[in-house]
Amino acid sequence: MIKKIDGHNMYYNYVGNNWLYTNDEKMEVFSPVDGSFLGYLQKMNTKDIDFAFAQARKASKVWEYLPASERAEYLYKTASILEERAEEIAKVMMYEIAKDYKSCLSEVTRTADYIRFSADTAKTISGEGIPGDLFPGYKQDKWSIVKRVPLGVVLAISPFNYPINLSASKIAPALVMGNTVVLKPATQGAMSALHLVKAFVDAGLPEGVLNTITGKGNEIGDYVTDHIEVDFINFTGSSRVGKDIAKKVAMKPLLMELGGKDAAIVLEDADLDLAASNIVAGAYSYSGQRCTAVKRILVIESVADKLVEKLVPLVQNLKVGNPEDNATITPLIDEKSANYVMELVDEALDRGAKPIVKGKQEGNLIYPYLLDNVDVNMRLAWEEPFGPVLPIIRVKDVDEAIEFANKSEYGLQSSVFSNNIDHAFYVAKRLEVGSVQINNKTERGPDHFPFIGVKSSGIGAQGIRYSIEAMSRLKATILNTKDEYK
Ligand SMILES: NC(=O)C1=CN([C@@H]2O[C@H](COP(=O)(O)OP(=O)(O)OC[C@H]3O[C@@H](n4cnc5c(N)ncnc54)[C@H](OP(=O)(O)O)[C@@H]3O)[C@@H](O)[C@H]2O)C=CC1
């Protein structure tokens, strides 16, 4: 997987049954932690990409017909290998994406659990037999035997922020269902993703079943997504890129998890300590670079001051610094992203938002901001910063909270904090999002729950069983018999 070039690591792609050096074009990868040089990735060209898809197509004809229980065995082995290598992989991830070490480690072990659970779940996917005579005019001589079959070749495109988990959450359900996979990981995150792929390879996965493509999304993306051999696209990333792909590819089924602007709605009867601790954990972990991060607070005016009082010390106490020291606030993925976050902060401050915790920018590191009195005329009320910045929007009553929550173009998750279950359900029922958390921060998981984005936040449902179902289709074989004995 790794060869030395000029004394530096060069990551190869896995295609067919080999770690391949495909061509001389390469990309340099630097660490967002300290700018150090991490190594090279290959820039695959159209010929290399064609080869990867051809391998996946060829393998799908065999893999599809392997007994499901045998496919599951490869996943069990992969999960164990990942666990054995958890510390090594977590370190690679920490330097590659500047996520704190503890979270990197738990991402790897969570992924092993995810893969194992996918194998378990696949063994519960059964079919059904439907008797024909349920419909008027038919006799007992006709049966439809309905089962799930794979779609063929799945293109998995993953983002930088969960390079292992959001690659595996596409690969594992796809493979165990009998699809083959071509993975295009985020460029910043690809080294970690290739370590995941190596675990599958070392588990003995047959030739061509899992293949990888590296290269800049904005250069090879169109060619990859529109490739004739792609039967299904499973994408996680920004709404901008997701929408672009959806517009360009015609008649290809899609599963997309995109951006979010998750609101934490705090009602008058909320437990404010619980709300404050959940909101701060939800908003600032991994410096807010999570699609499910709490990205705005909508609080009823009558309890807003009290909530703010509880939030301020929690935000002030967040550890800022190095991922090796398990800081919560670590450098953002790059300086461009940090500059965008500051653009939103500065615009809100210029328009009168109150910085109750005032952060600062040092290159790609942003110290946390908590801004009060953000209003609907500020970009920060609507745009997704993907950084450690949390706006507080004060609302007069519950209906205004619901109205503002739903005005967002996004619809991933929301939280509602209330000690009155009827009030919480009143709000939950009216929110236009995939999931509502009652008295908890917004978050994905446990991973067998459905994870759904609506509006600009996605298409379809992820979650182990749901992903398996999404990457399969029903196939009916109709058995016609004669009710006679000759
Ligand atoms: N809802 C969810 O589950 C999640 C959503 N997200 C969202 O993702 C964003 C951050 O992740 P980020 O990685 O920056 O997202 P991007 O959309 O920039 O990139 C996601 C993936 O798409 C690739 N890509 C980029 N351009 C194209 C293209 N034209 N065609 C095909 N693929 C392309 C990228 O490759 P390359 O790196 O080479 O550019 C990367 O692999 C945030 O908006 C966040 O909310 C993130 C995680 C989970």
Ligand SMILES: O=C(O)[C@H](O)COP(=O)(O)O
């Ligand atoms: O990409 C994301 O940000 C994740 O899907 C969120 O996952 P989490 O809620 O487990 O952090």
